[in-house]
Amino acid sequence: MDFKQQLVQQSVEAKDIFLPHISADPVIFGFEHNELKVLLLKTNYRKIWLLPGGYVRKDEDLDEAVKRILKERSGITDIYLEEFGVFGKKNRSELYFEDFDDTLFQKQRFITVGYYALYSPSMFRLIPDEFSETCEWVYVSKLPEIEFGMDHYEIIQQALFTLRQKISTKPIGQNLLPEKFTLPELQKLYEAVLGKELNRGNFYRKIKNMGILKKLEEQRRGGAHKAPDLYSFDDEHYERAMKNGLNSW
């Protein structure tokens, strides 16, 4: 099918099913091989990159909508998403559909709600939807080189800013590191999220002060160097820090 026709057909169906003017965009970060990635679609129409976002059904809660959208567009399920920002500039999406007339559902003004999450890409099998040439994890370091539709690059930047702020108040690592890990491995995770190298001594001191780590009796065997100490998260303290924050009063 012609990709413009495909969007016109989607528009006809969408008017019955979805609320106008509201959309949701999930920004799913992945940590793999010590690097941060983000989940993106490449559209059939225009061949540019977008977040796997979509519209809100008239008969569903917004929280349900964003999970359904993510599943339909990428195949990803069972994910905990956190809202981080609302993007409501009046002209934010008008250029993307400039080849269509104003009756196209997708071309109207949308205020979009951004949600983010951080997971290990190995947990998911990606399935692109019918509107997408591909659905894949793209290195955050490569984002400045690719062409985005609408304000989706700005939305990702805002999600990344939120993630970087959040790791000062909430622990990260569960579901991203193996059950037993070394401090250098944990440091790599923090460096990937923050996008910068950290001083080892400062990092060790701060991370130990959080009180969320258990030092194990065993060391990692088999390397050429001195066997490094292994750690795991103290589940109880980790959960408490997730709930109350790391620096609560």
Place this chain on the structure above:
Amino acid sequence: MDFKQQLVQQSVEAKDIFLPHISADPVIFGFEHNELKVLLLKTNYRKIWLLPGGYVRKDEDLDEAVKRILKERSGITDIYLEEFGVFGKKNRSELYFEDFDDTLFQKQRFITVGYYALYSPSMFRLIPDEFSETCEWVYVSKLPEIEFGMDHYEIIQQALFTLRQKISTKPIGQNLLPEKFTLPELQKLYEAVLGKELNRGNFYRKIKNMGILKKLEEQRRGGAHKAPDLYSFDDEHYERAMKNGLNSW
């Protein structure tokens, strides 16, 4: 005018001017006499309490909308608002307008964007709008006793949760305390926000570790007790902490 008629007339005008399905609700906290308050309206229709929220014009950005709404409903201008949550349950507002038929603009499903701020009430002169019997600062401690419309009590609770989390990562106090203040005065502010008493020694240690205070050479005169030390905020460090957070890596 009959208050039901007033809402029907608003509905007719609203359909031309506003986007459907999207609203914004400002939660303005005030700190005064060592207590936390929140800005509320009491509606003409139904005589219950609501946040000073409203709708988004078709020709304005969402950020502009929430400031205009707050000004129109309460008289408050020149305020910095931060988005903290989106409330999108499908039935969140349907009961409030149950006396009207479904053509009423205000009765449709609205997804509302919550914004919050913390200011000194003495900075503002409140002016209720034509739909409100009164617009006033209500003590947070009194909220459980009053009747709210829709999910506005839940929205305030979420704003308060966000504010309490944020004071672990961002300084507060500018525009709330006099230029020169004592540590007990600053502690009262933190206690009002957190809704609990803090241990004095722990508080002094933590607050000094933030590096945002300047100890002045002068003491406060005139009390019956030993003259307490005076402090002011170190503007440069305060601004940096506002930008980068207090516990940045």
